[in-house]
Amino acid sequence: MASVILLAVGLSIVYVLTNHLLRLRKNVLAARKSGIHYIVVPVYFMERWWLIGHRLLFPLLKKLPRSWTRWVDFTLPEFTFDYRHEVFKRVGHDTFLTVSPGGMVMYTCEPPVISAITTRRNDFPKPTHIYTSLDIYGKNVVTTEGDVWRKHRKATSPPFTEKNNHLVWDESIRQAQAMLSSWVGQDGQGHQTVDRLMDDTMRLSLNVISAAGFGRRMDWPTSETQSREDETGYIDQSKIKNENRDIDPGHTMSYTYAIHCLLDNILLQFLLPRWLLSKIPGVTAKKANEAYHEWGNYMRELLINKKADIESGVAEKETNDILTQLVKQQLIDTDAKKNGQLIESEVLGNIFVLVLAGHETAANSIHFSALYLALAPETQRRLQKDLEQIFQGRPPSEWEYDRDLPSLFGGMAGAILAEELRLVPPVVGIPKSTMEGVGPQKLTVGGKECLVPANTYISLCTGAAHRHPDYWPTAKPRLAGGHTAHPIANIDNDLEEFRPERWLLSESPDGTTRTADGIPIETLAKEDDLGVNESSDTSDRLFKPVKGSYLPFSDGYRACLGRRFAQVEVLAVIAVLFQNHSVELAVDKYATDDELKKMNNDEKAEIWHKAAEDVRELMLNGLGVIITLQIRGGTVPFRFVPKGQEKFPDNIDEIWKKNHPDQISNKGVPGWSSWAGAPQRESGSGAFDLFGALKSQAK
Numbered sequence: 001m002a003s004v005i006l007l008a009v010g011l012s013i014v015y016v017l018t019n020h021l022l023r024l025r026k027n028v029l030a031a032r033k034s035g036i037h038y039i040v041v042p043v044y045f046m047e048r049w050w051l052i053g054h055r056l057l058f059p060l061l062k063k064l065p066r067s068w069t070r071w072v073d074f075t076l077p078e079f080t081f082d083y084r085h086e087v088f089k090r091v092g093h094d095t096f097l098t099v100s101p102g103g104m105v106m107y108t109c110e111p112p113v114i115s116a117i118t119t120r121r122n123d124f125p126k127p128t129h130i131y132t133s134l135d136i137y138g139k140n141v142v143t144t145e146g147d148v149w150r151k152h153r154k155a156t157s158p159p160f161t162e163k164n165n166h167l168v169w170d171e172s173i174r175q176a177q178a179m180l181s182s183w184v185g186q187d188g189q190g191h192q193t194v195d196r197l198m199d200d201t202m203r204l205s206l207n208v209i210s211a212a213g214f215g216r217r218m219d220w221p222t223s224e225t226q227s228r229e230d231e232t233g234y235i236d237q238s239k240i241k242n243e244n245r246d247i248d249p250g251h252t253m254s255y256t257y258a259i260h261c262l263l264d265n266i267l268l269q270f271l272l273p274r275w276l277l278s279k280i281p282g283v284t285a286k287k288a289n290e291a292y293h294e295w296g297n298y299m300r301e302l303l304i305n306k307k308a309d310i311e312s313g314v315a316e317k318e319t320n321d322i323l324t325q326l327v328k329q330q331l332i333d334t335d336a337k338k339n340g341q342l343i344e345s346e347v348l349g350n351i352f353v354l355v356l357a358g359h360e361t362a363a364n365s366i367h368f369s370a371l372y373l374a375l376a377p378e379t380q381r382r383l384q385k386d387l388e389q390i391f392q393g394r395p396p397s398e399w400e401y402d403r404d405l406p407s408l409f410g411g412m413a414g415a416i417l418a419e420e421l422r423l424v425p426p427v428v429g430i431p432k433s434t435m436e437g438v439g440p441q442k443l444t445v446g447g448k449e450c451l452v453p454a455n456t457y458i459s460l461c462t463g464a465a466h467r468h469p470d471y472w473p474t475a476k477p478r479l480a481g482g483h484t485a486h487p488i489a490n491i492d493n494d495l496e497e498f499r500p501e502r503w504l505l506s507e508s509p510d511g512t513t514r515t516a517d518g519i520p521i522e523t524l525a526k527e528d529d530l531g532v533n534e535s536s537d538t539s540d541r542l543f544k545p546v547k548g549s550y551l552p553f554s555d556g557y558r559a560c561l562g563r564r565f566a567q568v569e570v571l572a573v574i575a576v577l578f579q580n581h582s583v584e585l586a587v588d589k590y591a592t593d594d595e596l597k598k599m600n601n602d603e604k605a606e607i608w609h610k611a612a613e614d615v616r617e618l619m620l621n622g623l624g625v626i627i628t629l630q631i632r633g634g635t636v637p638f639r640f641v642p643k644g645q646e647k648f649p650d651n652i653d654e655i656w657k658k659n660h661p662d663q664i665s666n667k668g669v670p671g672w673s674s675w676a677g678a679p680q681r682e683s684g685s686g687a688f689d690l691f692g693a694l695k696s697q698a699k
């Protein structure tokens with residue numbers, strides 16, 4: 001009996017291995033025929049067991065000789081962001097394939113290739129199978145392709161109007177003022193450390209999309225509810241306000257609580273089937289399941305009420321939130337039930353993805369902009385000078401969308417947003433494919449005619465394209481903090497550094513930017529009413545990147561629907577935060593306020609440098625993707641202080657560098673390997689060359 005079992009096990013192993021080898025052979029032949037540079041790896045990065053379990057294998061893999069494990073980097077979900085343009089430089093090609101038994105992936109940071117792929121929508125569709133988990137409320141514009149996507153896109157793009165952007169502007173200003181007040185304290189002096197910037201910007205964005213998206217205003221929590229846990233210990237009560245009072249009849253949670261619970265547990269919602277989630281014991285699963293139903297029910301009620309209000313003529317004529325427009329156009333203006341209208345579950349599905357796509361991305365931009373500005377006091381002063389010129393002392397209550405937004409867009413605020421998105425694009429690998437039955441596709445790669453094999457997963461590598469030295473103007477590195485911003489990438493130039501000034505084309509003699517005469521009109525592609533915006537991502541007054549080299553909002557037909565929405569929101573918030581205040585790194589870990597007061601600038605520079613190093617380390621090793629790229633490994637504490645009362649001089653980094661000439665190096669570490677351990681900054685000697693062998697292995 002035992003021998004039969006052994007034989008069966010043996011045969012199964014042989015079968016699996018043979019199967020793998022045959023599939024690998026087939027894929028290698030296709031890659032060879034493609035004419036595209038390729039690298040053979042043992043695992044397909046989308047393999048479920050690898051996605052979930054690769055970290056568990058790291059301790060074992062680290063024990064093996066490095067030359068056996070060079071492939072690991074090429075199978076990690078975010079390696080093109082971890083290594084940035086360096087991957088492509090060391091591989092020697094701006095576009096390459098990885099070939100494994102499980103499938104092929106084409107990585108590219110080559111602007112003409114990216115541009116061709118985003119333009120040829122039918123030839124390079126999105127691999128929709130990776131999005132199915134986003135369908136929890138219904139099919140939608142993000143998760144579909146082909147004709148179904150066209151139907152969703154046609155339905156969802158009309159509500160994104162200039163009128164809606166006015167709502168976004170007003171609500172963003174209102175929310176940003178409330179957020180700032182909660183940070184600077186009762187006396188407005190900002191003696192308190194804020195360590196919840198990421199959470200608060202998320203809340204702000206969610207509140208903006210709730211108001212401008214569904215006409216549902218959410219208020220900032222009062223100071224009594226800041227950072228208290230609810231009775232179950234489950235959710236931070238600072239996220240909700242007046243929970244008991246706000247629970248609508250027939251509900252068990254308030255709307256605000258439901259949306260926070262839903263989004264806080266988004267991975268559970270995506271990964272577990274609904275029947276399983278409802279059966280798992282424990283407060284987290286229970287609340288997650290409850291929140292799913294509660295938020296869905298709130299939104300269904302909202303849909304029914306909106307529909308009834310519009311039909312009975314009760315609804316205000318000038319209601320420009322997205323949901324009202326969607327209901328009007330999709331559920332009411334049926335026009336004898338035209339073909340292609342959305343059904344109710346699809347409207348709900350779209351509302352959900354708009355919340356999801358819209359809140360985290362915009363929140364990240366505000367959060368990272370503040371973080372970079374805290375590290376760059378001189379840039380912050382420039383921004384403030386610009387804001388002085390734009391607003392001439394007018395308070396936010398007197399700001400006007402039509403007059404002030406173009407100036408923000410074409411000035412330092414616009415440059416800061418553009419630069420932040422260049423460095424930390426929320427989607428680091430925009431997915432395309434030759435799947436969905438489209439077959440092999442001709443494509444010019446590296447100037448030569450190639451054939452992308454069928455069933456190839458394609459990743460448009462934003463992190464690398466945004467730092468491609470052949471396509472971006474570069475300057476010498478400024479060596480922030482005394483060493484390169486990234487241990488291996490772009491160590492000879494400043495593309496890893498935050499320098500919004502690179503976007504400014506015109507400056508006034510006094511150092512402020514010339515304000516723009518107008519914001520570029522959204523130029524919509526004629527074809528199909530799909531709301532495809534052909535205008536540039538940045539103002540006409542700012543540097544215009546080569547097509548395909550800058551795609552924080554993606555490009556072409558599947559480009560972001562909420563681009564203008566997000567830009568309006570982020571610029572309005574930046575303006576509110578920095579008009580009269582400055583952001584500084586909180587250094588509580590290293591010195592008290594009293595100690596700091598007694599220090600001279602040299603001593604302050606030592607303290608500031610330590611706090612800055614913590615942030616830079618977090619930006620290097622603490623970023624990760626769940627839905628979007630975010631800081632996952634900790635939080636950065638800040639202080640917002642009145643403008644002019646900053647504790648550190650603007651040239652604080654320069655002071656530190658002047659005092660430490662010996663520690664300034666631009667050598668980097670050639671063998672830096674993110675999965676194999678923390679980067680060693682000091683020396684490159686003896687470090688293994690991660691990509692060297694792979695280069696020769698190809699072809």
Ligand code: HEM
Nearest residue numbers: 141142357358361362427552553554558560561562565566
């Ligand atoms: C800074 C903020 C934002 C950034 C950087 C951003 C970026 C992106 C990117 C890269 C894509 C393409 C994703 C892919 O192909 O997989 C995308 C798609 C999309 N975004 Fe955004 N987004 C932002 C804000 C928003 C906002 C505020 C909304 C809505 C309120 C929104 C709605 C959408 C939708 C609906 C799509 C899918 C479009 C389609 O496939 O036709 N986004 N966004």
